[in-house]
Amino acid sequence: MKSNQTVKDVGExxxxxxxxxxxxxxxxxxxxxIVSVNSQEQLVITTDVLVDGVHFSDRTTPPExxxxxxxxxxxxxxxxxxATPIGITVGLSLPGKLTVTWVERLYQGLTDxxxxxxxxxxxxxxxxxxxxxxxxxxxxxxxxHRIIRRSSAQPGxxxxxxxxxxxxxxxxxxxxxxxxxxNLALSEQNPLIEAHQRPKPRLDVLPLLWDIxxxxxxxxxxxxxxxxxxxxxxxxxxxxxxxxxxxxISFPSSxxxxxxxxxxxxxxxxxxxxxxxxxxxxxxxxxELVKKLGNGAVVxxxxxxxEKIILVDSQKQNSPQELTLTKGFQHF
Amino acid sequence: MKSNQTVKDVGExxxxxxxxxxxxxxxxxxxxxIVSVNSQEQLVITTDVLVDGVHFSDRTTPPExxxxxxxxxxxxxxxxxxATPIGITVGLSLPGKLTVTWVERLYQGLTDxxxxxxxxxxxxxxxxxxxxxxxxxxxxxxxxHRIIRRSSAQPGxxxxxxxxxxxxxxxxxxxxxxxxxxNLALSEQNPLIEAHQRPKPRLDVLPLLWDIxxxxxxxxxxxxxxxxxxxxxxxxxxxxxxxxxxxxISFPSSxxxxxxxxxxxxxxxxxxxxxxxxxxxxxxxxxELVKKLGNGAVVxxxxxxxEKIILVDSQKQNSPQELTLTKGFQHF
Numbered sequence: 001m002k003s004n005q006t007v008k009d010v011g012e013x014x015x016x017x018x019x020x021x022x023x024x025x026x027x028x029x030x031x032x033x034i035v036s037v038n039s040q041e042q043l044v045i046t047t048d049v050l051v052d053g054v055h056f057s058d059r060t061t062p063p064e065x066x067x068x069x070x071x072x073x074x075x076x077x078x079x080x081x082x083a084t085p086i087g088i089t090v091g092l093s094l095p096g097k098l099t100v101t102w103v104e105r106l107y108q109g110l111t112d113x114x115x116x117x118x119x120x121x122x123x124x125x126x127x128x129x130x131x132x133x134x135x136x137x138x139x140x141x142x143x144x145h146r147i148i149r150r151s152s153a154q155p156g157x158x159x160x161x162x163x164x165x166x167x168x169x170x171x172x173x174x175x176x177x178x179x180x181x182x183n184l185a186l187s188e189q190n191p192l193i194e195a196h197q198r199p200k201p202r203l204d205v206l207p208l209l210w211d212i213x214x215x216x217x218x219x220x221x222x223x224x225x226x227x228x229x230x231x232x233x234x235x236x237x238x239x240x241x242x243x244x245x246x247x248x249i250s251f252p253s254s255x256x257x258x259x260x261x262x263x264x265x266x267x268x269x270x271x272x273x274x275x276x277x278x279x280x281x282x283x284x285x286x287x288e289l290v291k292k293l294g295n296g297a298v299v300x301x302x303x304x305x306x307e308k309i310i311l312v313d314s315q316k317q318n319s320p321q322e323l324t325l326t327k328g329f330q331h332f
Numbered sequence: 333m334k335s336n337q338t339v340k341d342v343g344e345x346x347x348x349x350x351x352x353x354x355x356x357x358x359x360x361x362x363x364x365x366i367v368s369v370n371s372q373e374q375l376v377i378t379t380d381v382l383v384d385g386v387h388f389s390d391r392t393t394p395p396e397x398x399x400x401x402x403x404x405x406x407x408x409x410x411x412x413x414x415a416t417p418i419g420i421t422v423g424l425s426l427p428g429k430l431t432v433t434w435v436e437r438l439y440q441g442l443t444d445x446x447x448x449x450x451x452x453x454x455x456x457x458x459x460x461x462x463x464x465x466x467x468x469x470x471x472x473x474x475x476x477h478r479i480i481r482r483s484s485a486q487p488g489x490x491x492x493x494x495x496x497x498x499x500x501x502x503x504x505x506x507x508x509x510x511x512x513x514x515n516l517a518l519s520e521q522n523p524l525i526e527a528h529q530r531p532k533p534r535l536d537v538l539p540l541l542w543d544i545x546x547x548x549x550x551x552x553x554x555x556x557x558x559x560x561x562x563x564x565x566x567x568x569x570x571x572x573x574x575x576x577x578x579x580x581i582s583f584p585s586s587x588x589x590x591x592x593x594x595x596x597x598x599x600x601x602x603x604x605x606x607x608x609x610x611x612x613x614x615x616x617x618x619x620e621l622v623k624k625l626g627n628g629a630v631v632x633x634x635x636x637x638x639e640k641i642i643l644v645d646s647q648k649q650n651s652p653q654e655l656t657l658t659k660g661f662q663h664f
């Protein structure tokens with residue numbers, strides 16, 4: 001008798017597995033779903049649900065920040081698939097006692113982020129609920145030959161990150177523990193807090209990739225759940241491994257004011273929410289992209305045939321470490 | 333000082349008005365939003381949020397029914413715009429103590445309805461919450477010249493309904509008050525309960541309309557919020573009025589087993605959730621459509637120039653009544 005199993009018993013991954021039979025296999029699994037609109041163009045759709053007390057709280061996130069981050073996370077999912085946004089819908093469940101100002105500030109944050117990327121709010125629904133729940137669906141289009149998937153990384157591909165990781169996690173720590181800021185100049189604090197509160201989806205990378213995707217296929221995803229998570233997901237979905245060069249994985253030096261170098265590396269790999277892209281394609285083209293992007297974009301390693309992810313430090317002759325995905329954030 | 337106004341103070345309509353400045357004016361207002369994909373084809377998107385205890389409860393709605401109705405409501409919004417569905421996404425917020433079986437039964441109901449219309453679940457998100465919230469976004473496509481809008485009804489147009497109203501409301505009453513069933517045969521109960529629990533979005537009407545939209549424009553919407561609501565919305569958005577023929581507005585005769593004819597007419601006009609289409613276009617074409625549809629499809633009246641909606645009874649020489657929209661269901 002398994003019929004009394006609860007959602008908590010099976011966890012998020014377990015529940016997703018049980019619901020898989022209800023969804024077509026071929027269109028689920030990446031950051032967003034892909035649906036054909038016509039032969040040249042694909043529609044990419046992604047959905048996120050945010051719940052008060054689970055995904056945000058008044059301590060670290062004023063309503064403008066909740067809005068900005070919700071918009072950014074969805075646009076980042078589109079960027080991760082190579083898609084240009086065309087609009088989002090917003091479904092809100094709100095307690096009657098919530099102030100109108102709170103809702104207006106939420107929408108202000110949403111539109112502040114969306115306007116940077118010329119993306120309109122095209123619809124939505126509002127209803128009553130005891131708890132604030134924000135459900136966003138974003139959709140965009142991508143030319144069929146420009147789709148970025150997790151599953152197409154090839155042995156020999158370079159692994160590129162589009163910017164520095166560890167900033168958002170550093171910012172979150174400063175917001176949760178204000179005493180940490182004492183040893184930091186404002187010029188050290190602000191970039192971290194900005195990275196956490198107003199992350200930028202890397203839609204700006206797409207036009208630079210269009211030249212590349214004409215010459216080779218690009219695999220990848222975003223690093224919203226962490227850099228390590230992205231590398232592991234890409235390797236698992238592509239049936240390959242990776243060799244990462246530790247000295248190439250940099251983090252903001254300000255982290256070292258309250259962390260050991262090992263802790264800072266861990267935060268950089270597992271902290272999450274940096275919303276950079278992790279992309280895999282041939283080295284000569286990767287170096288071109290890195291040069292054009294600047295600002296922390298770098299080749300951090302190579303895709304390998306053996307299905308194992310190792311972290312080597314070629315400068316220090318340490319023995320290589322194996323990178324495993326620690327249990328991801330379980331939502332139940 | 334208005335800054336302490338709550339969501340309850342301003343109500344759903346008041347809140348929507350305050351959020352309007354954040355959304356582009358031209359793409360919001362119909363059953364769904366319209367976004368251009370290319371010059372021939374438009375993408376239609378619609379979102380619904382359902383909250384446990386507000387939109388459904390275990391008394392009248394087992395999880396399969398919650399799922400079916402949620403899918404049907406969204407597909408009906410697409411049908412109301414003339415759009416053929418291409419997929420839906422499902423955002424779920426669930427308490428950890430909910431059984432997995434409940435969630436599987438919800439998905440069973442969703443897919444039972446969706447499969448009738450070849451519509452896949454293409455993505456979603458699951459997260460933890462103290463209260464069950466189901467957020468569905470459906471999207472479909474429509475050829476630009478086939479879009480059905482609320483705002484294009486013309487004086488002289490016939491007003492067509494695609495089927496009988498009042499059935500869903502009758503079914504709800506039977507479910508809430510089982511003692512009412514005592515005087516009804518099963519063959520009288522079942523169609524009402526079926527109409528409430530498994531409503532059918534009228535996507536089947538669209539191919540019949542394609543021939544008509546080539547010859548004239550079609551205005552309309554669905555009757556999910558009631559037949560009266562649909563007529564009032566169309567008239568308001570089009571800046572016109574309507575003259576409805578009372579004898580053409582039929583309802584299931586079984587309603588008369590526990591209602592007066594006046595109550596039955598009221599339930600038929602205001603009950604809601606019948607998910608039929610209310611369409612406006614020239615009479616000769618309207619009569620063609622009614623003939624093809626059968627099953628309760630009928631011309632119920634005519635669009636008039638004067639912005640007033642009147643209900644006449646030409647068989648009984650009663651004085652005409654003015655149809656007003658009673659205050660709609662306020663969600664706060």
